[in-house]
Amino acid sequence: xxxxxxxxxxxxxxxxxxxxxxxxxxxxxxxxxxxxxxxxxxxxxxxxxxxxxxxxxxxxxxxxxxxxxxxxxxxxxxxxxxxxxxxxxxxxxxxxxxxxxxxxxxxxxxxxxxxxxxxxxxxxxxxxxxxxxxxxxxxxxxxxxxxxxxxxxxxxxxxxxxxxxxxxxxxxxxxxxxxxxxxxxxxxxxxxxxxxxxxxxxxxxxxxxxxxxxxxxxxxxxxxxxxxxxxxxxxxxxxxxxxxxxxxxxxxxxxxxxxxxxxxxxxxxxxxxxxxxxxxxxxxxxxxxxxxxxxxxxxxxxxxxxxxxxxxxxxxxxxxxxxxxxxxxxx
Amino acid sequence: xxxxxxxxxxxxxxxxxxxxxxxxxxxxxxxxxxxxxxxxxxxxxxxxxxxxxxxxxxxxxxxxxxxxxxxxxxxxxxxxxxxxxxxxxxxxxxxxxxxxxxxxxxxxxxxxxxxxxxxxxxxxxxxxxxxxxxxxxxxxxxxxxxxxxxxxxxxxxxxxxxxxxxxxxxxxxxxxxxxxxxxxxxxxxxxxxxxxxxxxxxxxxxxxxxxxxxxxxxxxxxxxxxxxxxxxxxxxxxxxxxxxxxxxxxxxxxx
Numbered sequence: 001x002x003x004x005x006x007x008x009x010x011x012x013x014x015x016x017x018x019x020x021x022x023x024x025x026x027x028x029x030x031x032x033x034x035x036x037x038x039x040x041x042x043x044x045x046x047x048x049x050x051x052x053x054x055x056x057x058x059x060x061x062x063x064x065x066x067x068x069x070x071x072x073x074x075x076x077x078x079x080x081x082x083x084x085x086x087x088x089x090x091x092x093x094x095x096x097x098x099x100x101x102x103x104x105x106x107x108x109x110x111x112x113x114x115x116x117x118x119x120x121x122x123x124x125x126x127x128x129x130x131x132x133x134x135x136x137x138x139x140x141x142x143x144x145x146x147x148x149x150x151x152x153x154x155x156x157x158x159x160x161x162x163x164x165x166x167x168x169x170x171x172x173x174x175x176x177x178x179x180x181x182x183x184x185x186x187x188x189x190x191x192x193x194x195x196x197x198x199x200x201x202x203x204x205x206x207x208x209x210x211x212x213x214x215x216x217x218x219x220x221x222x223x224x225x226x227x228x229x230x231x232x233x234x235x236x237x238x239x240x241x242x243x244x245x246x247x248x249x250x251x252x253x254x255x256x257x258x259x260x261x262x263x264x265x266x267x268x269x270x271x272x273x274x275x276x277x278x279x280x281x282x283x284x285x286x287x288x289x290x291x292x293x294x295x296x297x298x299x300x301x302x303x304x305x306x307x308x309x310x311x312x313x314x315x316x317x318x319x320x321x322x323x324x325x326x327x328x329x330x331x
Numbered sequence: 332x333x334x335x336x337x338x339x340x341x342x343x344x345x346x347x348x349x350x351x352x353x354x355x356x357x358x359x360x361x362x363x364x365x366x367x368x369x370x371x372x373x374x375x376x377x378x379x380x381x382x383x384x385x386x387x388x389x390x391x392x393x394x395x396x397x398x399x400x401x402x403x404x405x406x407x408x409x410x411x412x413x414x415x416x417x418x419x420x421x422x423x424x425x426x427x428x429x430x431x432x433x434x435x436x437x438x439x440x441x442x443x444x445x446x447x448x449x450x451x452x453x454x455x456x457x458x459x460x461x462x463x464x465x466x467x468x469x470x471x472x473x474x475x476x477x478x479x480x481x482x483x484x485x486x487x488x489x490x491x492x493x494x495x496x497x498x499x500x501x502x503x504x505x506x507x508x509x510x511x512x513x514x515x516x517x518x519x520x521x522x523x524x525x526x527x528x529x530x531x532x533x534x535x536x537x538x539x540x541x542x543x544x545x546x547x548x549x550x551x552x553x554x555x556x557x558x559x560x561x562x563x564x565x566x567x568x569x570x571x572x573x574x575x576x577x578x579x580x581x582x583x584x585x586x
Contacts, residue, residue, distance in 0.1 A: 171445035178444035198406035
């Protein structure tokens with residue numbers, strides 16, 4: 001108990017001291033990107049690890065959030081502080097529309113529906129020239145300002161993103177230990193038994209899906225305010241797959257999983273971008289992807305339950321570690 | 332009458348799994364469904380709990396028509412069940428299984444669950460106390476923190492019953508609760524079912540172990556190939572020539 005009581009706040013304090021210790025803008029920007037992706041993967045983790053559903057369209061929700069901010073602030077001159085909640089709300093509403101019919105069906109219908117949706121939205125970003133600026137996107141997004149505070153530097157943005165992330169983490173921590181969190185886990189274990197316990201499984205899955213879309217949209221809005229420029233390229237199918245990978249690598253249904261998964265995938269991507277050309281001179285992006293895949297395969301072979309499950313080796317009882325996601329058959 | 336089933340029929344392809352089945356269950360009784368394998372007993376459970384839609388027939392519970400309701404709505408109406416092949420939430424602890432069974436006792440929704448609210452904490456505390464009391468009743472309080480999958484088989488059966496009781500249902504459907512239990516466990520199960528009946532709970536029971544059926548059941552419905560072939564008290568049914576034919580003609584089902 002004392003370990004947890006000291007270690008966690010210490011780790012958080014250390015993290016928040018990072019911008020003061022590191023003077024590298026590159027590292028800071030990587031940490032901001034990790035933070036933004038973590039927010040997306042946190043929602044996806046609830047959907048996948050608890051409600052047992054997969055979405056291959058979360059890059060689209062991420063993009064919708066980004067474009068909502070870009071369009072509302074540059075075309076309609078909304079105050080930035082209002083554009084941000086709109087960026088979360090719009091994907092949430094769209095998720096409700098897609099999810100309602102598909103989540104009544106079981107199995108992989110949501111995965112298919114979101115796959116199609118993701119591709120459609122990406123095409124809309126590229127082709128909707130009047131509104132989205134086409135392939136070149138939208139520039140000149142203002143900085144986010146809340147009250148008198150304008151987030152115009154990497155350091156400020158780092159704090160904004162990571163404080164948001166920890167607030168969401170606290171919320172999810174409450175959720176998974178609650179009646180609703182147990183019900184979600186029950187759905188992923190036995191939908192029959194869950195229904196017979198009085199759980200409206202279709203409704204809860206829909207709520208988890210909407211929640212995950214809201215978080216992806218929020219991350220997209222923050223992203224737009226951070227880079228102040230938006231184009232379709234970061235929101236393609238590739239990105240959706242990457243989010244799913246982050247969730248799986250981090251460990252489904254684990255507390256630190258989303259953060260670990262996002263950190264590992266982003267760091268690995270950056271590392272490979274640097275390392276691959278050293279090994280194979282003149283190697284392009286396609287080689288990085290091969291190495292990326294290889295490392296992921298190895299990880300899945302040796303740590304199939306994900307990195308977040310390492311916490312179990314530290315003797316956390318099942319009471320304290322709710323939601324392993326994967327039923328522990330070995331005990 | 333707590334439960335009234337009339338003209339219940341369900342076809343799988345061209346085969347009638349359940350054909351024109353009707354029966355009435357009075358409050359506070361144990362009503363057993365028996366019959367050889369494939370007689371349609373579990374199908375009747377699936378029809379009552381809404382897992383399958385009947386082709387025709389009516390199911391009235393406390394006067395309310397259940398046909399057309401979804402399984403979770405039927406649970407909310409006061410009917411829960413256990414499964415022949417256990418369907419525990421094996422990744423959860425013993426206590427969490429019972430807490431999940433008590434889902435209907437809570438009110439906290441998705442959005443409220445994200446926050447740390449006093450009302451939510453009070454509700455959690457109350458439901459947890461009730462769940463622990465239930466675990467104590469079936470002798471699993473020591474195992475509350477263990478993963479459900481770690482329990483021996485007999486205790487997993489008990490845990491499923493506890494989960495089905497946790498929401499405070501008025502009718503519980505037990506699908507072969509004694510299957511896989513040794514004779515000591517079976518006897519204590521029978522004693523427990525009688526105790527639940529004393530408290531006013533009504534139970535529908537599918538069971539192959541005739542000794543248990545004869546000991547606990549108030550009335551017995553005998554099915555064969557989806558048809559009702561007899562209904563009565565355990566003694567009446569045992570003496571029925573049709574029943575003897577169905578059982579002896581089949582194989583050595585009578586344990």
